[in-house]
Amino acid sequence: MKIIESPEDMQRFSRGVRRAGKRLGFVPTMGALHAGHLSLVKMARAQAECVAASIFVNPLQFGPNEDFGTYPRAFERDCRLLEAEKVDVLFAPKVEAMYPPGAKTVVEVEELSERLDGRSRPGHFKGVTTVVSKLLNIVQPDLVFFGQKDAAQVANIRRMARDLNLDVQIVVGSIVREADGLAMSSRNAYLDPQQRKQALALHRALMRVQFLIDRGERNPHVLVEAGKQVIAEEKGARLDYLEIVDSDTLEPVEDIAHGALVAVAAWVGTTRLIDNLLIGGGPS
Numbered sequence: 001m002k003i004i005e006s007p008e009d010m011q012r013f014s015r016g017v018r019r020a021g022k023r024l025g026f027v028p029t030m031g032a033l034h035a036g037h038l039s040l041v042k043m044a045r046a047q048a049e050c051v052a053a054s055i056f057v058n059p060l061q062f063g064p065n066e067d068f069g070t071y072p073r074a075f076e077r078d079c080r081l082l083e084a085e086k087v088d089v090l091f092a093p094k095v096e097a098m099y100p101p102g103a104k105t106v107v108e109v110e111e112l113s114e115r116l117d118g119r120s121r122p123g124h125f126k127g128v129t130t131v132v133s134k135l136l137n138i139v140q141p142d143l144v145f146f147g148q149k150d151a152a153q154v155a156n157i158r159r160m161a162r163d164l165n166l167d168v169q170i171v172v173g174s175i176v177r178e179a180d181g182l183a184m185s186s187r188n189a190y191l192d193p194q195q196r197k198q199a200l201a202l203h204r205a206l207m208r209v210q211f212l213i214d215r216g217e218r219n220p221h222v223l224v225e226a227g228k229q230v231i232a233e234e235k236g237a238r239l240d241y242l243e244i245v246d247s248d249t250l251e252p253v254e255d256i257a258h259g260a261l262v263a264v265a266a267w268v269g270t271t272r273l274i275d276n277l278l279i280g281g282g283p284s
C-alpha cells in the first residue's frame, strides 16, 4: 500500500489511475479503524479497480470543548488493517497540508447543517462538508463510501454533492454492530466496562421503536416518546436527541408510511454516542 501525505502527490496518483482507465473508490476516515470502516473498504474493493482510503482527524469538525486532542489515533495498526484489505493507496495528510495558513474557504449546507447533531455540535457539519469537498477534490474518486452510522452526515454530504454538482457516486454502507447491538465507533474506546453496558441504551431505544412499529404503531410522537423512555431508564445515559425525521431533509415527519430515519444521540459519561434506524427499507 502506497502512503501519500501531500495533496499534490495524491492528485497526481489519481490522474494516473484515471489515465489507466481504472475506477477509483475512496473511503474517507478519521482512523482508529474498526469493522465498520473495513466494511466500507470491502465495498470499495468490490466496486472499484483501485481503492483509496484516507486517515485525517479533521480539526474543523470538532468544537472547542470536544475531543480533537484525545481522539484515538492508531496509525500503524490502521495501516496493517488497510493493507490486509488490499487498499492501494492511503492518503494521510498533516493538518498544515489540509489547512495552510490563510485558508478561509468553507463549504456549508445551510439549515441542514443545524439539524440533529448540528444542533448540539455547532459548526460540526460545516467542518465535515468542508473537509469532504477538499478530500474529493484531492482524491478525485469515481465512488466515495460513507457509513449509515452517521446518517446526518450522509444527508449533508448528499445535499452538498447535489448542490455543487459533484461528479462522484456516493455509496452508503449499513451500520456494523458489535454482537450485542452497539454500533461500532472509534469513540467506543472511551467507555469503561460499566459505560459499555450503559451505551446499549441507544440500540435498545431503537429496538423499542422498531418493535412498536412492527406492532402497528404509526404515530411518530408516540414512537419518539417510547424511545426516549428507554434512554431515561438508563441512569448512565443522558439524551441529546431522539427524533424521527426525513432522511434527506432531517426534518421531523408526521407520517412514517413512506419511510423515515429514527436517530438518537446520547452521552454516556463524557462520550457522545449516536445510532439510528432507517424504517421503510434501505440500509439500517
Ligand code: AMP
Pocket: 028, 029, 030, 031, 035, 036, 037, 039, 040, 145, 146, 147, 148, 149, 150, 173, 174, 175, 176, 177, 183, 184, 185, 186
Ligand atoms: P469516522 O472515522 O468516524 O469519520 O468514520 C469514517 C466512515 O466510517 C464514515 O463514513 C462513517 O459513517 C463510517 N462508519 C463509522 N462507524 C461505522 C459503523 N459502525 N458501521 C458502518 N460505517 C461506519
